Amino acid sequence: MTGYTNExxxxxxxxxxxxxxxxxxxxxxxxxxxxxxxxxxxxxMGGFAKLTESLEQASNRVLKQLTGLDGxxxxxxxTFSDPNRDPLERTISTAYFALIDINKYQQQLNAxxxxxxxxxxxxxxxxFDQQEMVEMALKRIRYKAALHPILFELLPGRFTxxxxxTLYESVYNTKIDKRNFSKRVLATGLLIKQGEKDKSGSKxxxxxxxxxxQNYYAKFQAFLNFIPNPTNLIS
Amino acid sequence: MTGYTNExxxxxxxxxxxxxxxxxxxxxxxxxxxxxxxxxxxxxMGGFAKLTESLEQASNRVLKQLTGLDGxxxxxxxTFSDPNRDPLERTISTAYFALIDINKYQQQLNAxxxxxxxxxxxxxxxxFDQQEMVEMALKRIRYKAALHPILFELLPGRFTxxxxxTLYESVYNTKIDKRNFSKRVLATGLLIKQGEKDKSGSKxxxxxxxxxxQNYYAKFQAFLNFIPNPTNLIS
DNA sequence: GTAGAAAGTGTTATTTTTACAATCAATACC
DNA sequence: GGTATTGATTGTAAAAATAACACTTTCTAC
Numbered sequence: 001m002t003g004y005t006n007e008x009x010x011x012x013x014x015x016x017x018x019x020x021x022x023x024x025x026x027x028x029x030x031x032x033x034x035x036x037x038x039x040x041x042x043x044x045m046g047g048f049a050k051l052t053e054s055l056e057q058a059s060n061r062v063l064k065q066l067t068g069l070d071g072x073x074x075x076x077x078x079t080f081s082d083p084n085r086d087p088l089e090r091t092i093s094t095a096y097f098a099l100i101d102i103n104k105y106q107q108q109l110n111a112x113x114x115x116x117x118x119x120x121x122x123x124x125x126x127x128f129d130q131q132e133m134v135e136m137a138l139k140r141i142r143y144k145a146a147l148h149p150i151l152f153e154l155l156p157g158r159f160t161x162x163x164x165x166t167l168y169e170s171v172y173n174t175k176i177d178k179r180n181f182s183k184r185v186l187a188t189g190l191l192i193k194q195g196e197k198d199k200s201g202s203k204x205x206x207x208x209x210x211x212x213x214q215n216y217y218a219k220f221q222a223f224l225n226f227i228p229n230p231t232n233l234i235s
Numbered sequence: 236m237t238g239y240t241n242e243x244x245x246x247x248x249x250x251x252x253x254x255x256x257x258x259x260x261x262x263x264x265x266x267x268x269x270x271x272x273x274x275x276x277x278x279x280m281g282g283f284a285k286l287t288e289s290l291e292q293a294s295n296r297v298l299k300q301l302t303g304l305d306g307x308x309x310x311x312x313x314t315f316s317d318p319n320r321d322p323l324e325r326t327i328s329t330a331y332f333a334l335i336d337i338n339k340y341q342q343q344l345n346a347x348x349x350x351x352x353x354x355x356x357x358x359x360x361x362x363f364d365q366q367e368m369v370e371m372a373l374k375r376i377r378y379k380a381a382l383h384p385i386l387f388e389l390l391p392g393r394f395t396x397x398x399x400x401t402l403y404e405s406v407y408n409t410k411i412d413k414r415n416f417s418k419r420v421l422a423t424g425l426l427i428k429q430g431e432k433d434k435s436g437s438k439x440x441x442x443x444x445x446x447x448x449q450n451y452y453a454k455f456q457a458f459l460n461f462i463p464n465p466t467n468l469i470s
Numbered sequence: 471g472t473a474g475a476a477a478g479t480g481t482t483a484t485t486t487t488t489a490c491a492a493t494c495a496a497t498a499c500c
Numbered sequence: 501g502g503t504a505t506t507g508a509t510t511g512t513a514a515a516a517a518t519a520a521c522a523c524t525t526t527c528t529a530c
Contacts, residue, residue, distance in 0.1 A: 004324055008247070009246055009247075011239055011243070011244055012245045012327055048239070054317050081284070082289050083288060089239055092284070179520095179522095180520085182478075197477095201477090202528090203475060203529075204527045205477080205527070205528095207477085415489085432495095432496095437497090438495075438497040439508055440507090
């Protein structure tokens with residue numbers, strides 16, 4: 001037995017959608033593609049699966065190369081397989097999205113890739129079907145974050161409630177009442193108040209919180225309903 | 236330009252998880268695998284992607300072969316890529332799950348495959364990583380059906396509210412108060428009452444309903460909250 | 471010491487959800 | 501023909517969750 005006979009063998013790619021939050025708006029990390037086709041165009045960071053690694057391993061490898069980071073939040077999004085998606089050769093690409101703390105991202109590592117963060121509203125045109133990937137990822141993030149605490153992955157180890165609210169408002173492109181928001185997030189039991197304050201945002205300063213990891217893992221699978229009226233928000 | 240040089244080319248498989256509902260319990264359609272490796276073992280229906288078709292096309296082709304059905308509800312589940320998942324050769328498999336009306340399924344077409352419906356509780360051991368696929372599909376169905384009306388896909392064109400309730404109870408392995416259930420589903424505006432009754436289940440008979448397709452498509456993306464307290468149900 | 475600016479906090483009205491049981495319709499049986 | 505049987509159908513009240521809404525506090529800068 002030496003393998004399946006008569007079956008096609010196809011180049012298997014991965015594409016990584018890296019999201020970060022700068023305190024203002026959700027951003028995506030793009031690179032200038034370094035090889036043909038579409039060399040020099042803005043693109044997602046991608047790569048190809050080697051024979052001996054899983055697609056998860058391939059994604060982590062590529063992300064490590066690009067960002068210097070390990071062990072980030074990474075979720076398989078979708079596999080894109082239109083026979084004509086890549087003009088050079090038939091490829092199938094599995095897209096993964098990563099949520100990272102934008103501050104941990106190591107600038108120097110990606111100099112080779114000419115990587116840049118783009119606010120989603122001012123994102124350049126992407127190659128192939130990558131535009132579709134980004135749209136799907138955004139949908140998925142909104143969907144999932146309405147029920148699960150994944151957005152904490154975008155924040156530094158300590159953060160303030162106003163920062164957290166800005167993040168939710170940015171992801172859902174909406175305004176949330178701050179009294180209700182703070183009640184809601186505190187009620188999850190996921191936040192632990194710290195002694196210190198962040199003085200950068202206001203004169204009074206806002207207390208730092210960090211995530212209660214115990215509750216985080218315990219509640220991750222639960223439906224949390226962070227977002228009021230998601231029915232009206234998700235498109 | 237003749238393609239990417241130095242990249243691995245990999246056999247791309249698809250696996251189809253076909254679910255049906257017989258009025259009592261959720262069932263999955265399995266076949267006796269007709270080729271090596273693992274010939275003769277119970278398996279999901281699968282196939283390989285041809286060079287010129289997308290994975291969606293491949294899945295539909297395979298499902299048509301197996302069930303004789305076209306245009307069924309089909310959703311990409313996940314791509315499984317462990318390098319050792321298939322002992323014969325490195326393959327990557329994208330799993331799709333289908334929800335069909337078990338009555339439409341054409342028995343004769345699949346005689347070649349020795350297909351059989353199994354209640355999920357009495358499912359035989361499957362080959363490779365297919366057990367994991369089934370578990371993931373069940374999770375996804377429970378997750379999605381808590382918010383979207385996908386379970387209607389499992390029912391015939393007309394059905395009664397008690398039948399619908401049995402379906403939900405079977406999927407979530409729970410009991411739901413019938414007064415609250417009927418209020419809830421009728422409130423969605425997805426059901427249209429018909430004049431006739433189904434007399435098979437009781438002397439009095441239960442009114443048939445059918446899905447309001449207009450509302451169905453309109454509300455499909457909305458969060459519907461069919462299931463009381465999903466927090467306690469989803470594991 | 472005062473003006474400014476964002477942080478922090480409580481209550482009420484409304485809506486949604488849950489709990490709970492009697493009546494109705496049709497058949498089967500006497 | 502009458503009655504027993506069986507599942508279908510329907511409403512209300514209590515409880516919980518959500519949404520609406522504005523003033524006070526804290527700190528800095530001037």
